[in-house]
Amino acid sequence: MKHTISELEDIASQVRRDCLRMVHAVQSGHPGASLGCADFFTALYFEVLNHNPEFTMKGEGEDLFFLSNGHISPVWYSVLARSGYFDVSELATFRKLDSRLQGHPTTHEGLPGVRIASGSLGQGLSVAIGAALAKKIDGDKGLIYTLMGDGELQEGQNWEALMFAPFHKVDNLIASVDYNGQQIDGPTEKVLSLENLQAKFEAFGWHVITSDGNDMGEITKALHYAKSLTGKGKPILNLMSTQMGYGVDFMVGTHKWHGSAPSDEQLKTALDQIKETAGDY
Amino acid sequence: MKKYTYTEKKDTRSGFGAGLHEAGKRNENVVALCADLVGSLKMDAFIKDFPERFVQVGIAEANMMGIAAGLTIGGKIPFTGTFANFSTGRVYDQIRQSIAYSGKNVKICASHAGLTLGEDGATHQILEDIGLMKMLPGMVVINPCDYNQTKAATLAIMDYEGPVYLRFGRPVIPVFTPEDQKFEIGKAWMVNEGTDVTILATGHMVWRAIEAGEKLAELGIDAEIINIHTIKPLDDEAILKSVKKTGCVVTCEEHNKFGGLGESVARLLTTEYLAPQEFVAVNDSFGESATPDQLMTKYKLDPADIVAAAQKVIARKK
Numbered sequence: 001m002k003h004t005i006s007e008l009e010d011i012a013s014q015v016r017r018d019c020l021r022m023v024h025a026v027q028s029g030h031p032g033a034s035l036g037c038a039d040f041f042t043a044l045y046f047e048v049l050n051h052n053p054e055f056t057m058k059g060e061g062e063d064l065f066f067l068s069n070g071h072i073s074p075v076w077y078s079v080l081a082r083s084g085y086f087d088v089s090e091l092a093t094f095r096k097l098d099s100r101l102q103g104h105p106t107t108h109e110g111l112p113g114v115r116i117a118s119g120s121l122g123q124g125l126s127v128a129i130g131a132a133l134a135k136k137i138d139g140d141k142g143l144i145y146t147l148m149g150d151g152e153l154q155e156g157q158n159w160e161a162l163m164f165a166p167f168h169k170v171d172n173l174i175a176s177v178d179y180n181g182q183q184i185d186g187p188t189e190k191v192l193s194l195e196n197l198q199a200k201f202e203a204f205g206w207h208v209i210t211s212d213g214n215d216m217g218e219i220t221k222a223l224h225y226a227k228s229l230t231g232k233g234k235p236i237l238n239l240m241s242t243q244m245g246y247g248v249d250f251m252v253g254t255h256k257w258h259g260s261a262p263s264d265e266q267l268k269t270a271l272d273q274i275k276e277t278a279g280d281y
Numbered sequence: 282m283k284k285y286t287y288t289e290k291k292d293t294r295s296g297f298g299a300g301l302h303e304a305g306k307r308n309e310n311v312v313a314l315c316a317d318l319v320g321s322l323k324m325d326a327f328i329k330d331f332p333e334r335f336v337q338v339g340i341a342e343a344n345m346m347g348i349a350a351g352l353t354i355g356g357k358i359p360f361t362g363t364f365a366n367f368s369t370g371r372v373y374d375q376i377r378q379s380i381a382y383s384g385k386n387v388k389i390c391a392s393h394a395g396l397t398l399g400e401d402g403a404t405h406q407i408l409e410d411i412g413l414m415k416m417l418p419g420m421v422v423i424n425p426c427d428y429n430q431t432k433a434a435t436l437a438i439m440d441y442e443g444p445v446y447l448r449f450g451r452p453v454i455p456v457f458t459p460e461d462q463k464f465e466i467g468k469a470w471m472v473n474e475g476t477d478v479t480i481l482a483t484g485h486m487v488w489r490a491i492e493a494g495e496k497l498a499e500l501g502i503d504a505e506i507i508n509i510h511t512i513k514p515l516d517d518e519a520i521l522k523s524v525k526k527t528g529c530v531v532t533c534e535e536h537n538k539f540g541g542l543g544e545s546v547a548r549l550l551t552t553e554y555l556a557p558q559e560f561v562a563v564n565d566s567f568g569e570s571a572t573p574d575q576l577m578t579k580y581k582l583d584p585a586d587i588v589a590a591a592q593k594v595i596a597r598k599k
Contacts (some may be wrong), residue, residue, distance in 0.1 A: 058356050066351075107383050115354050117383045120374050126344045127379055130359075132353020133336065137312070138355060157375070160341035164348075168336075 002047055005217045008276040010083065012042040012216065016090055016247045017274050018078035019281060024267045026095040032257040034075035036180050036242040040213050041079040044145065046225040053084035055112035063142050066116060068124020069149035070104035071180065077101050079114040088281040122155025124148060124168065125175060126227055129165055132173045143175045143230055151183030154192050165235040166205025174226045176238040182255035198239055206237040213242035248273055282498040283473045285491050287455035294392040294430035294449050298323025301360055305331045308439055312352055315362045316342045322362035322392050342367045348377035353385040358439060358488025361387065365394035365448055366407035375567060380444050381417040388438050389446045395535035395582055397452045397485060397573035406568035412540020414446040415513045421466060424448040424514040426487035428456045430510060433464035441466055448484065455488050469516035475505035479523040479530040479589045483509045483542050486533040486582065491522045493587035504591060512542050520546060521554055529557045530595040533587055538562035557597035559590040
């Protein structure tokens with residue numbers, strides 16, 4: 001372990017503050033799942049990923065991460081900045097004119113850490129598979145990680161990719177699903193039920209593990225365990241339960257904060273619940 | 282009129298297959314992907330010699346485009362292969378976000394473009410692909426005219442850094458360009474110098490323009506014929522130079538008249554040098570089942586249609 005669980009929790013706390021402040025500043029963006037995935041991103045970038053903030057597109061010998069549900073860009077940007085890819089002061093440019101921190105992540109403005117544009121849903125897993133195949137061709141031992149939203153699984157391209165990876169034994173790939181059960185129009189169970197996701201992934205040939213994405217100890221353990229499962233002939237799927245809006249009492253567990261910004265007063269109430277641990281940007 | 286002859290007829294898709302095989306030999310980063318159309322895309326030779334660099338994706342074109350984008354991140358040069366319809370319209374958003382906007386070095390190689398796919402009918406005959414692809418910022422669009430040129434183009438795009446759409450077709454057509462040609466992306470190819478009318482043709486229409494040029498010569502009309510194998514970036518300089526000499530232009534393409542080569546030329550002329558233009562193209566229509574020759578006649582893409590368009594546009598010159 002590079003950090004104690006308590007240290008990781010402190011980082012995640014600062015990341016949550018960043019997310020809220022970024023979205024509040026421009027009164028737009030997606031705080032709900034950003035908060036829900038803060039623990040996952042912190043565990044990944046500060047504990048699990050073998051990565052170099054001196055960014056290169058190829059990332060030779062490194063582990064690479066791809067975000068498929070690009071709308072949760074605030075949490076990714078915060079973690080990239082906090083882990084040294086760029087200065088945290090740049091978080092203040094989020095969604096503003098001429099910023100590298102576009103509403104949805106892109107390579108177009110050259111932001112270190114981002115290797116593909118995402119936002120139009122359902123494309124990240126395919127890209128991750130391609131990057132994993134390139135690593136295999138080169139004999140590069142680095143692993144590929146990706147995160148998808150659960151609502152995003154309604155996009156058909158995911159199921160093409162889910163069918164492909166086990167058949168082609170893409171076993172250097174760890175895909176996580178942010179299983180928060182919410183999407184823009186309401187609970188996934190009401191919009192278009194995902195039914196038994198674990199059974200579906202297993203039927204497609206993935207090695208599925210489940211985890212609690214809002215328990216730092218557990219998500220860190222789950223990602224380490226997922227890593228130990230690589231190289232055994234199957235891609236790994238981490239079905240990670242989270243709560244949208246986790247960490248803020250009036251935001252938690254509802255789709256209402258999927259894509260809405262807090263008011264000045266709501267921001268104050270929210271920040272009062274989240275410890276400033278590494279200094280606000 | 283310069284005399285063009287040919288000794289054999291071949292399909293441009295076979296030129297792609299030969300070019301891909303050669304590309305695989307020249308550069309170990311070349312990777313090929315196919316969505317269950319290996320035989321149609323003539324990828325067998327590449328697969329035989331480089332099985333570890335071939336990815337059979339199955340009938341899943343969206344996934345293929347995403348995987349190709351991902352492969353570039355590892356420094357690979359992926360060539361995707363399927364029919365033009367499934368290479369563009371079916372996967373437009375994947376190309377837009379994961380390839381074009383992300384600036385990825387993917388070569389989208391598209392066979393069976395246009396009406397000459399023939400009997401399979403309109404579901405498979407895309408006539409909108411040039412328009413779809415040329416609208417994407419940064420996308421290069423190439424439509425070579427015969428086997429040799431398609432092979433040369435396939436090798437040229439390997440050495441070009443950035444997304445490319447390479448369009449070719451199914452039918453066998455005359456092989457009339459040199460085997461050892463150097464293919465320069467964005468550089469128009471002078472087929473015949475003339476003074477009365479400029480004929481700009483792309484893809485399968487180039488040979489038809491040559492046949493039209495011979496008929497026009499018999500009628501005493503001296504046509505300048507230019508092969509526009511690269512629709513984007515367009516060779517503005519070559520086109521303007523020719524039209525300033527002849528004073529009028531006919532554009533010829535196996536594509537809808539909306540969104541194709543003709544519209545790119547019209548945009549150039551309206552901003553730089555006004556001159557009358559006629560379009561030999563499909564008139565905002567889907568195709569249908571029949572032999573390629575029957576379809577080219579019905580949809581007015583024959584040499585006779587080019588001759589008529591040339592006569593009409595010359596008459597419009599002031």
